[in-house]
Amino acid sequence: MYRETGLAGTSPASQQDDVILLAQVQRGDEQAMATLYDRYAKLVYSVALRVLRDPASAEDILQDVFMQIWRNPATFTATRGSLGGWLVVVSRNRSIDALRRKRPAESVDEVALAGPYDLANEAERNTLMEKARGVIYRLPVDQRKTLEMAFFDGLTHSEIAEMTGDPLGTVKTRIRSALTTLRRAFLA
Structure with a gap:
């Protein structure tokens, strides 16, 4: 699955670097968080945009995913895969959840439907x-x-x-x- 996103070739050195950055984020290091954001923001955003087809909603998902990392970096488990792969899955799942939560703005009873003919x-x-x-x-x-x-x-x-x-x-x-x-x- 990660092969499609270009994450199959993630080197062990960069995976180790991600673990170190997450440990620094856990200690409240804003620079480490900025580094992770710069490294993975485009990936998270592109997955969300592909699912949602709405730039504003994709930006919301991007913010939610990185806020989750900032608040609780321990949600990622390094032994289960790469950080990039995990972020792709989280972004996809959050985007699908956002699609499911969308409701019509008005009640169906209140919407006047214009027909193309009399x-x-x-x-x-x-x-x-x-x-x-x-x-x-x-x-x-x-x-x-x-x-x-x-x-x-x-x-x-x-x-x-x-x-x-x-x-x-x-x-x-x-x-x-x-x-x-x-x-x-x-x-x-």
């Missing part, structure tokens, strides 16, 4: 579409197929005539008759 108009449109489908379904087969080719397939009258082998005038008459039937159905 439901009344949508219902009327659906009713008209059903009526049109019914009228088209009842058209003679030749008229229905010609109308579908013109309006749903986007073919020109000439292209329909070529495809069906019907004369151009017949194609135009079928489309005109189908449209007249539809118009009468909607005016009734």
